[in-house]
Amino acid sequence: MPVTEFVTLKFKEPFTINHPPIHQGFQTLFPQQAEWSGYPLTLYQNTQDERLFYLISGWDNVEAHNKWIASQANQDLFTYFEPFITIEDFAHVAIDFRQFPTEVEVLTCRKYSIDDQRRGLGADGGQVLNHGEIWAVEGRGEEKPTDIYRFAAREGFQSNIDPEDSGIIIMKRIHFDRGEV
Numbered sequence: 001m002p003v004t005e006f007v008t009l010k011f012k013e014p015f016t017i018n019h020p021p022i023h024q025g026f027q028t029l030f031p032q033q034a035e036w037s038g039y040p041l042t043l044y045q046n047t048q049d050e051r052l053f054y055l056i057s058g059w060d061n062v063e064a065h066n067k068w069i070a071s072q073a074n075q076d077l078f079t080y081f082e083p084f085i086t087i088e089d090f091a092h093v094a095i096d097f098r099q100f101p102t103e104v105e106v107l108t109c110r111k112y113s114i115d116d117q118r119r120g121l122g123a124d125g126g127q128v129l130n131h132g133e134i135w136a137v138e139g140r141g142e143e144k145p146t147d148i149y150r151f152a153a154r155e156g157f158q159s160n161i162d163p164e165d166s167g168i169i170i171m172k173r174i175h176f177d178r179g180e181v
Contacts, residue, residue, distance in 0.1 A: 002096040003062055003142060006109070006149060007055040008089035015084045017045065017053065017174065025080050032077070033057065036068045039097050044107060044171030052088070054109075054171050058097020062142055065092065093149045095139035104135065104153040109169045114146045 015022060030041045039058035046052035059065040068074050100107075130136070133152045141147035 001061055001094065002098070003059050003065070003092040004095045004097045004100070004139070005055065005057045005059060005065060006089075006091050006093050007087060009053050009055060010086050010088045011051045011053075012084055012086060016050065019084065022081075022084050025077065025084075028080075029077050032073055033068065036071070036073075037064065040102075042100075043174045045174055047106075047170040047172050053174070054169075056097075056100070056107075058100075059092070062092050091144070091147065091149065092142035093139045094142060095137055095149070095151070099137050100151070101135050101153055105173045106154065107171045107173070108152045108154065109171065110150045110167055112148050112150070112167070114140075114148060 011017070011022075017023070026043065033041050034057075037057060037059050041055065041057045044054045044056065046054070059068075130152070132154045134154065136150065136152040138148055138150035141149065
């Protein structure tokens with residue numbers, strides 16, 4: 001079953017995305033992982049905390065991604081990035097990455113538990129659109145099925161979202177292929 005890889009990364013002090021070795025590392029990672037997975041690799045930066053960013057991509061299944069993780073190419077990249085970046089969170093989400101819109105520059109993500117949804121605190125479910133959304137999808141975490149991830153795209157940059165009140169992460173896309181950093 002196709003899955004979406006969703007990784008939360010954090011720059012170690014004093015590094016930023018503009019640090020040339022980080023930029024070079026991503027320019028190596030993107031084509032290598034895309035070749036292994038057959039899916040494009042996308043990168044988003046947190047709009048509230050510039051040290052946090054998110055790697056989002058697709059895999060045909062968790063096993064295919066695990067083979068990439070164990071590969072020498074990935075291990076070399078992991079060693080390369082280790083002085084600059086920490087992995088804060090990681091999940092395989094039961095969403096086919098091909099459902100993600102390619103033209104969207106800002107995504108939101110809200111992670112909640114199935115218990116929150118039962119108590120009426122979670123998202124509306126499936127692909128139901130909330131106010132201001134132009135696209136939305138959600139899926140369970142493969143490693144922890146009680147975790148639900150809801151990704152959405154909105155009409156405006158933030159559409160009056162207060163991430164501290166809502167638990168929503170607002171992510172702006174970074175295009176290394178266009179030289180945008």
